[in-house]
Amino acid sequence: MDLRKSYSYFKDFFKELLKRDNWEFKKIMCIVSIVFSSLVAIIGFASVAMSVYIGDIFLRFLLGTIAILISILLFYSYIKLHKKKELASLIVFVVIVFLLAYYMPLFPPQYELKAYDVDASILKFMITSFILIIVGILGASFSMKPLYNFTSKSSQASAYYVLTVAILLILYPLVVIVSSIVSNGIGGISWEFLTQDVSRHGSKGGVFPAIVGTLLLLMGTVFIALPLGIGSAIYLQEYAKKGKIVRVIRIGVDVLQGIPSIVHGLFGLAFFVPIFGISLLSGILIMSFLTLPIIIRSSEEALKSVPQSLREGSYAVGATRWQTIQRVVLPPALPGIITGTVLGVGRAAGETAPIMFTAVVFMGAGTPTSIFDPIQALPYHLLELTRYIGAYPVDQNAWATALLLLSIVLGMNAIAIIIREKYRVEF
Amino acid sequence: MTSKNKIKMDIRNLNLWYDKSQALYDITVPVLENKVTAIIGPSGCGKSTLIRCLNRMNDIINKCRIEGSVIMDDVDIYEKKTDVVEIRKKVGMVFQKPNPFPKSIYENIAYGCRIAGIRNKKKLDEIVENSLKEAALWDEVSDRLDDSAMGFSGGQQQRLCIARALAINPDVVLMDEPCSALDPIATAKIEELIRELVKNYTVVIVTHNMQQAARVSNYTAYMYLGKLIEYGGTKQIFENPKEESTENYITGRFG
Ligand SMILES: Nc1ncnc2c1ncn2[C@@H]1O[C@H](COP(=O)(O)OP(=O)(O)OP(=O)(O)O)[C@@H](O)[C@H]1O
Ligand SMILES: [Mg+2]
Numbered sequence: 264m265d266l267r268k269s270y271s272y273f274k275d276f277f278k279e280l281l282k283r284d285n286w287e288f289k290k291i292m293c294i295v296s297i298v299f300s301s302l303v304a305i306i307g308f309a310s311v312a313m314s315v316y317i318g319d320i321f322l323r324f325l326l327g328t329i330a331i332l333i334s335i336l337l338f339y340s341y342i343k344l345h346k347k348k349e350l351a352s353l354i355v356f357v358v359i360v361f362l363l364a365y366y367m368p369l370f371p372p373q374y375e376l377k378a379y380d381v382d383a384s385i386l387k388f389m390i391t392s393f394i395l396i397i398v399g400i401l402g403a404s405f406s407m408k409p410l411y412n413f414t415s416k417s418s419q420a421s422a423y424y425v426l427t428v429a430i431l432l433i434l435y436p437l438v439v440i441v442s443s444i445v446s447n448g449i450g451g452i453s454w455e456f457l458t459q460d461v462s463r464h465g466s467k468g469g470v471f472p473a474i475v476g477t478l479l480l481l482m483g484t485v486f487i488a489l490p491l492g493i494g495s496a497i498y499l500q501e502y503a504k505k506g507k508i509v510r511v512i513r514i515g516v517d518v519l520q521g522i523p524s525i526v527h528g529l530f531g532l533a534f535f536v537p538i539f540g541i542s543l544l545s546g547i548l549i550m551s552f553l554t555l556p557i558i559i560r561s562s563e564e565a566l567k568s569v570p571q572s573l574r575e576g577s578y579a580v581g582a583t584r585w586q587t588i589q590r591v592v593l594p595p596a597l598p599g600i601i602t603g604t605v606l607g608v609g610r611a612a613g614e615t616a617p618i619m620f621t622a623v624v625f626m627g628a629g630t631p632t633s634i635f636d637p638i639q640a641l642p643y644h645l646l647e648l649t650r651y652i653g654a655y656p657v658d659q660n661a662w663a664t665a666l667l668l669l670s671i672v673l674g675m676n677a678i679a680i681i682i683r684e685k686y687r688v689e690f
Numbered sequence: 691m692t693s694k695n696k697i698k699m700d701i702r703n704l705n706l707w708y709d710k711s712q713a714l715y716d717i718t719v720p721v722l723e724n725k726v727t728a729i730i731g732p733s734g735c736g737k738s739t740l741i742r743c744l745n746r747m748n749d750i751i752n753k754c755r756i757e758g759s760v761i762m763d764d765v766d767i768y769e770k771k772t773d774v775v776e777i778r779k780k781v782g783m784v785f786q787k788p789n790p791f792p793k794s795i796y797e798n799i800a801y802g803c804r805i806a807g808i809r810n811k812k813k814l815d816e817i818v819e820n821s822l823k824e825a826a827l828w829d830e831v832s833d834r835l836d837d838s839a840m841g842f843s844g845g846q847q848q849r850l851c852i853a854r855a856l857a858i859n860p861d862v863v864l865m866d867e868p869c870s871a872l873d874p875i876a877t878a879k880i881e882e883l884i885r886e887l888v889k890n891y892t893v894v895i896v897t898h899n900m901q902q903a904a905r906v907s908n909y910t911a912y913m914y915l916g917k918l919i920e921y922g923g924t925k926q927i928f929e930n931p932k933e934e935s936t937e938n939y940i941t942g943r944f945g
Binding site for chain 1: 745747750752775776778779782783785787789790791792793801802804805806840851854855857858
């Protein structure tokens with residue numbers, strides 16, 4: 264066959280393909296480009312997630328090829344098919360991709376498959392993976408633009424894509440943590456585990472006193488922190504003139520919230536333990552300090568969300584300030600306040616540091632008979648169990664305790680969400 | 691003004707400052723009993739500020755300072771010994787945006803009475819029914835008294851707020867642009883209502899709508915930049931204003 268003839272034949276064929284309104288071709292180009300880019304991102308992500316270095320020569324060739332392919336595809340879909348104003352962003356992108364393609368093989372393949380060790384190679388390995396993730400996501404999101412003809416829908420689509428990926432990235436560790444705790448812990452949950460006392464350094468028996476201790480601790484905390492928190496929030500939002508003192512108090516609340524929990528624990532050791540001993544009461548007081556800022560903050564937000572016009576409506580029929588707060592402001596704010604409280608207490612449920620010096624013992628506390636007795640608590644129990652790992656066969660119970668603790672904390676969060684959704688007041 | 695027109699509230703030399711900026715300058719104007727007094731003027735001239743002085747609503751605003759007096763039934767409502775709660779029971783208020791409480795229709799109206807210490811269920815039922823009838827809302831909601839007020843239309847909510855103001859049996863009803871969030875039909879209903887109300891109540895209304903002022907009010911006060919420019923019978927203000935500024939505003943040349 265005549266070489267020239269076949270050449271001009273192909274030329275015509277491609278010309279036809281690249282016509283401005285060749286929708287089918289454009290679509291295929293874009294989809295292929297999206298898929299490839301996503302693949303790049305997935306490989307990058309997988310390498311982070313499974314701590315596998317992707318400097319392997321084969322992978323590098325693969326990635327280089329993919330990168331070049333993407334650039335070519337994009338090049339065509341942008342330049343041939345669409346407006347010039349997108350040219351700038353395209354060129355930047357192509358440059359990045361080409362850089363990547365050349366950059367990949369530059370890495371000497373000296374980091375092999377090994378788990379995270381603290382050395383410089385980790386950094387390089389991470390950089391490579393993250394660049395892959397970013398380039399992949401950007402590539403896919405750019406490729407969506409021609410697919411939607413550069414209308415406003417196209418930026419919508421690419422933004423949607425990037426956000427979805429971001430959410431998935433965030434969800435990933437959550438899924439890994441929860442699933443591993445559930446799968447390892449579920450076998451250890453039994454009637455015996457839930458109802459019996461600790462024995463043999465936690466390798467036998469259960470966590471009943473720890474459950475009781477944690478629940479008592481939380482109840483006591485709510486009992487003290489809730490009224491104090493609501494009271495402070497009402498004072499700050501409804502009574503105090505917006506002056507310097509209020510500002511100072513607010514900053515104080517924020518600082519209190521920022522105090523590391525171990526400092527709370529040491530504070531308790533210094534101030535409460537000498538008076539109340541290592542006891543439920545000391546623990547409750549410390550936990551109240553810990554949760555108070557959260558309760559105050561969320562209560563303030565809840566009060567703030569009640570529109571000023573409702574207060575005015577109440578004053579206008581002759582209500583006093585307190586009547587207004589009691590009957591008009593608090594009822595619609597209550598779901599928000601309770602949600603905040605449950606979240607705050609949920610946080611307290613998982614804390615170890617504040618109680619480890621002030622309220623808990625590992626074994627032998629049983630169920631306390633007075634607030635001056637020491638207690639056992641789930642997070643501290645877990646801490647002690649992990650210390651015995653290796654020395655005693657405690658693994659099963661440790662996982663089960665973790666699962667229990669996680670269920671309590673997640674359960675409280677779920678309750679908070681349900682309250683918020685169910686009793687939300689629309690104004 | 692004829693002699694049978696009794697002055698219900700007498701605003702005398704009222705000056706008001708928000709922090710350091712003065713919003714009202716030496717306002718002196720009467721509010722006549724069983725009449726509708728309209729306050730008109732361009733945006734930001736202090737209409738809301740003035741009407742809120744009549745039930746001391748400005749008390750709840752930080753750094754708001756007031757000088758001068760408002761005499762109601764021979765008592766200066768700004769005197770130290772007057773109880774602001776008592777004033778507000780006598781001077782009801784309806785706001786620009788309907789602001790029903792997120793409670794049932796019944797509770798919205800009974801609220802003021804409960805605050806005032808009325809516990810008798812029968813009495814409350816009676817007051818709720820009467821107020822709703824007065825506010826021309828009874829027919830629409832009589833079978834839904836326990837429904838949340840938030841589920842009603844804007845016009846219905848506004849009439850509910852009027853009913854809520856009437857439930858405590860005030861002498862004066864203040865209305866700050868009560869129709870600005872409503873459609874023409876709901877507006878017509880409320881205007882009709884105002885004409886009814888004035889038989890038993892003294893009404894002060896702020897409005898941006900010239901026709902509305904002309905339709906419902908007996909007396910009109912025109913304000914500009916915190917000052918009272920002109921006050922008189924509505925007919926006179928609209929047909930024969932003394933001040934140029936008033937005429938310009940009414941004929942729509944500015945504001
Ligand atoms: N809470 C406040 N704090 C400070 N300044 C205020 C406050 N309320 C009103 N002002 C000022 O006082 C002046 C008069 O306001 P006002 O609300 O009484 O005007 P208005 O005549 O009701 O206007 P509109 O027709 O837009 O409702 C305005 O300059 C306004 O900025
Ligand atoms: Mg106003």
